[in-house]
Amino acid sequence: MSIMPQPNESSTTFPSTSVDWTRKLISYDTTSRDSNLDLIAYIKDYLSGQGIESTLTFDKTGKKANLFATIPSATGETTGGIVLSGHTDVVPVDGQHWTSDPFKPELRDGNLYGRGACDMKGFIGVTLQLVPRMLQTRLAHPVHLAYSYDEEIGCVGAPSMIQDLIDRGVNPSGCVVGEPTSMRAIVAHKGINVYRCRVHGHAAHSSLTPKGLNAIEYAARIICTIRDIADGIKANGPYDDAFDVPYTTVQTSMIRGGIALNTVPDLCEFEFEYRNLPGSSPETILQQVRDYIDSTIMPSMTRENAAAKIDIEKLARSPGLDAAEDAAITQLVRALTRDTEIRKVAYGTEAGLFQAAGVPSIICGPGNIEQAHRPDEYVSLEQLDQCEKFLIALINSQAA
Numbered sequence: 001m002s003i004m005p006q007p008n009e010s011s012t013t014f015p016s017t018s019v020d021w022t023r024k025l026i027s028y029d030t031t032s033r034d035s036n037l038d039l040i041a042y043i044k045d046y047l048s049g050q051g052i053e054s055t056l057t058f059d060k061t062g063k064k065a066n067l068f069a070t071i072p073s074a075t076g077e078t079t080g081g082i083v084l085s086g087h088t089d090v091v092p093v094d095g096q097h098w099t100s101d102p103f104k105p106e107l108r109d110g111n112l113y114g115r116g117a118c119d120m121k122g123f124i125g126v127t128l129q130l131v132p133r134m135l136q137t138r139l140a141h142p143v144h145l146a147y148s149y150d151e152e153i154g155c156v157g158a159p160s161m162i163q164d165l166i167d168r169g170v171n172p173s174g175c176v177v178g179e180p181t182s183m184r185a186i187v188a189h190k191g192i193n194v195y196r197c198r199v200h201g202h203a204a205h206s207s208l209t210p211k212g213l214n215a216i217e218y219a220a221r222i223i224c225t226i227r228d229i230a231d232g233i234k235a236n237g238p239y240d241d242a243f244d245v246p247y248t249t250v251q252t253s254m255i256r257g258g259i260a261l262n263t264v265p266d267l268c269e270f271e272f273e274y275r276n277l278p279g280s281s282p283e284t285i286l287q288q289v290r291d292y293i294d295s296t297i298m299p300s301m302t303r304e305n306a307a308a309k310i311d312i313e314k315l316a317r318s319p320g321l322d323a324a325e326d327a328a329i330t331q332l333v334r335a336l337t338r339d340t341e342i343r344k345v346a347y348g349t350e351a352g353l354f355q356a357a358g359v360p361s362i363i364c365g366p367g368n369i370e371q372a373h374r375p376d377e378y379v380s381l382e383q384l385d386q387c388e389k390f391l392i393a394l395i396n397s398q399a400a
């Protein structure tokens with residue numbers, strides 16, 4: 001009896017165009033709440049077939065991973081160079097009405113439809129398509145590929161990958177984050193900070209309210225103060241008119257509390273977020289909230305009942321981006337896109353994290369942000385083509 005040879009990695013046929021790469025990546029359902037390991041394994045196999053090793057950094061559950069890979073320079077250098085960065089996760093399609101299956105990409109009218117088409121599997125697809133070209137080019141500096149998980153739930157995955165770069169002394173000289181910008185250069189975005197506040201009171205029958213401690217009522221006072229902070233910033237600045245909303249915004253976005261009409265609620269929790277201008281300290285706002293709790297709310301609560309307790313938990317935080325115009329990566333992307341306009345956006349990206357780690361970063365990628373997160377998300381073939389031309393020019397600019 002003979003043993004049939006098992007297919008090995010190299011027998012896999014990988015896509016041969018940027019469009020096919022994007023299709024392939026879309027076909028993996030990498031909604032943030034689920035694992036992205038199948039997609040990561042596929043990319044890892046492909047790179048390994050090209051002779052490129054991948055470094056994976058996992059989340060606590062081991063079900064999600066970042067992938068970082070380096071195409072070395074012609075002389076074998078693996079430090080310095082440019083990072084091409086994209087997130088592999090996508091937002092859910094729950095409750096959305098799609099014309100075609102979001103995870104079975106479909107070409108219609110020159111557009112490729114599917115979840116993640118523009119945000120941001122199109123960009124990742126183009127970078128993978130160009131790996132052989134990177135290898136054929138006599139690079140003066142390495143080119144790095146950085147693919148993260150959990151960007152869509154607050155840039156949760158990338159920090160461990162970036163920490164690993166720091167630990168290994170990779171020290172890239174610049175980073176392009178390929179979020180959908182219609183291939184224009186975006187030089188700044190706000191920081192995003194998300195917190196959960198839990199107000200603990202004391203339960204009692206509603207006929208005995210003085211024996212309880214009403215968590216909802218105290219949460220409401222904190223929420224009103226958060227609104228006052230927001231109004232103060234709106235009235236007094238600081239301002240940056242290059243942003244659509246030219247100041248830091250603050251709001252409470254979720255609230256839960258109470259179990260029955262006839263029970264004093266012993267717990268109220270709410271989430272608040274603020275989006276700070278990149279130049280302004282995100283610590284100040286949190287400190288203002290804490291100061292109000294410490295000076296006014298806690299004394300008042302504990303007078304009523306010793307059970308009083310308030311905790312604030314950080315859920316997500318990603319720093320703002322403010323790319324320096326004279327940074328080499330800014331000038332390179334401006335030259336390659338022939339785009340000199342200063343554009344700043346309100347959505348967060350991983351560019352702020354790279355910049356905070358000392359890697360000058362800029363955002364430029366295929367597709368329109370207005371298509372992202374929506375039903376019938378798409379990227380146009382024209383945008384994929386433009387991205388491919390941009391990255392080829394970028395690779396050529398790194399030739400020895």
Ligand SMILES: [Zn+2]
Nearest residue numbers: 087119120179
């Ligand atoms: Zn994105």
